[in-house]
Amino acid sequence: MTLIPRLRSLHLQLSNLIQLDDQKVQTVFFGMPNLESLTIENTRTKTHGSSLAKVLQNLESTNPTSVSRIRSLTCRTDSDSTHSGTPAENVEFVDSGILARFLQRFPELQALDMADTSLDPKSLLAINTNSRLQFLRITKCQDSDTATLAYFLASHTAVNSSLVVLDGSGITFNQEETSTILENLPPTLRSLNLDSSMMTSNHVPLLQKLSRNLEELKIGNGLTMNDVEVMVLGPCFKFHPANTRLSASVARNSKDAPGQELVLGPMRRAVAICKLRRRLASVSPIAAKIHMEKSRLRYLNLGSMDEEEQGRITNSVLLGEQSKPLELIVVSGIESEDHRALGKLSEACGWKDKWFNGMVWVERG
Numbered sequence: 001m002t003l004i005p006r007l008r009s010l011h012l013q014l015s016n017l018i019q020l021d022d023q024k025v026q027t028v029f030f031g032m033p034n035l036e037s038l039t040i041e042n043t044r045t046k047t048h049g050s051s052l053a054k055v056l057q058n059l060e061s062t063n064p065t066s067v068s069r070i071r072s073l074t075c076r077t078d079s080d081s082t083h084s085g086t087p088a089e090n091v092e093f094v095d096s097g098i099l100a101r102f103l104q105r106f107p108e109l110q111a112l113d114m115a116d117t118s119l120d121p122k123s124l125l126a127i128n129t130n131s132r133l134q135f136l137r138i139t140k141c142q143d144s145d146t147a148t149l150a151y152f153l154a155s156h157t158a159v160n161s162s163l164v165v166l167d168g169s170g171i172t173f174n175q176e177e178t179s180t181i182l183e184n185l186p187p188t189l190r191s192l193n194l195d196s197s198m199m200t201s202n203h204v205p206l207l208q209k210l211s212r213n214l215e216e217l218k219i220g221n222g223l224t225m226n227d228v229e230v231m232v233l234g235p236c237f238k239f240h241p242a243n244t245r246l247s248a249s250v251a252r253n254s255k256d257a258p259g260q261e262l263v264l265g266p267m268r269r270a271v272a273i274c275k276l277r278r279r280l281a282s283v284s285p286i287a288a289k290i291h292m293e294k295s296r297l298r299y300l301n302l303g304s305m306d307e308e309e310q311g312r313i314t315n316s317v318l319l320g321e322q323s324k325p326l327e328l329i330v331v332s333g334i335e336s337e338d339h340r341a342l343g344k345l346s347e348a349c350g351w352k353d354k355w356f357n358g359m360v361w362v363e364r365g
Contacts, residue, residue: 008034012313014042014091022062025055030066037072039113042091049077049089049118056098068106068141072135077116096120109158111135121149125156132162134188140170150177154184167190169218178220182206191216195304199223206312207231211295218301225312228302232285232295232323239317240282252264269341272273272314280320280349299328303359307333313362314342316332327364334360 008030009059017040020028028038040052077090078202078262091098100123103109107130115137125148127133136159138149150173153159153166153247163186171194178197183206185192190213197220199207204223208231211217219228226241286292300318310331313319318329334342339355346353346362353362 007032009037009039010035010039011039013047014040014051018055022058025059026063026066028060029066029070030063033069035070035233037074037111038190039074039076040091041074041076041078042089043078046228047089049092052091053093053098056102060098060101066105069108070106071108072111072113073106073109074113074168075117076113076137090116090118090169092118093120093123096123099123100126103364104324107131109133113137114141115139117141121145121152122324124149125150126217127156127158131158133158134162134164134179136163137167139167146171146173146177149173150180154180156327159186160184161186161188163187163189163306167191167193168197169170169193169195171196173220175222178203179206182210185210187213190214193218193301194220195301196220201227209297211297212293213296215296216299217297219304221304221306223305223309224278225305225309225316228300228305229317232297232300232318232326236286236292236294237283237322239284240279269344272341273345276315276319276345276349279315280317283317283320283322293325295326297326299330301330303330303332310334311338314345319346319351319362324364329362331362333358351358 010032012028016029017025042049042052075091096119099119103123104126105128107128109128109131110133112133112135116139119141122145123142126316141149149168149171153168159166166185166189168181173194173196175198178194178199179202181194181197182203189210192210192214199220199222201223202229207217207219211231219227223231227240266299302313310333313329313331317323318326334355334356335358338354339360342360342362343353343355350365351362352365353360
């Protein structure tokens with residue numbers, strides 16, 4: 001207890017927090033002057049997810065006015081079931097007002113992690129308006145009203161001018177909600193994950209604009225490889241779209257008989273390399289009257305795209321020099337045979353790759 005006044009970071013299991021008396025709970029949230037980071041995590045299958053809400057209810061009744069100086073707050077569920085075989089129950093807030101009033105008491109909040117938490121997005125609208133969030137993770141927030149969540153991301157002063165990292169993976173925003181979010185994200189943003197959101201070619205100009213500041217991007221469902229190429233290389237470069245571009249899986253399924261493959265396989269790969277190099281050579285800068293900023297993307301995850309579209313990475317201009325500073329591309333759903341073909345192609349233009357359980361990391365050499 002003598003160390004409490006000097007603590008800067010504290011990580012508590014929800015099962016431990018609910019065993020503390022009211023005085024100690026008040027100390028955790030409001031009585032540690034140097035505390036900057038607080039994590040409350042539910043990893044125990046026997047701890048009910050609503051326990052945290054009950055703790056906050058008691059805290060509100062005994063201490064309704066104190067303000068916390070905590071800058072980083074995490075209330076999350078560990079969904080990894082590898083240890084016990086059963087995932088822990090999601091932290092949940094049945095009464096959204098409890099969480100809303102709680103968040104109002106953190107005027108210096110800069111990071112908020114609510115991963116795998118059941119919450120009403122209306123409670124996020126109550127975040128103290130003096131807060132300036134730089135980090136926000138709402139991964140797989142259950143029972144989410146996506147329209148309200150999109151409105152929060154687009155309009156709240158805590159996020160629309162300061163956000164650096166936004167992880168909204170596992171939340172299915174529709175096309176309109178995705179547009180609302182992308183149109184209002186701040187230029188401070190460097191990392192964006194909207195892997196379950198619905199995206200179309202209409203979102204490409206918005207993603208293109210964001211890519212001038214973004215360094216990491218995991219896109220949603222619905223884009224084609226041509227869309228992604230335009231997002232990364234346009235409007236600074238022009239290139240020939242491929243008229244016929246077989247994905248890795250289609251190419252694999254069109255192979256000849258096993259005996260012929262020994263002879264024709266290397267020839268087919270040589271032709272594919274020639275086509276890729278020809279397409280890369282077609283990329284040329286656009287002479288614009290005004291200076292156009294290039295994409296700053298370094299990491300691009302395409303794992304949510306249609307698998308056939310992902311397979312078209314084998315003939316993509318993303319593998320050219322003009323896509324720099326892009327240095328890592330992630331694709332999924334790649335069979336081991338397709339990975340070998342992709343490895344030869346990427347190696348031919350200066351990239352290296354690693355395959356694990358269907359995921360491929362293609363890294364610039």
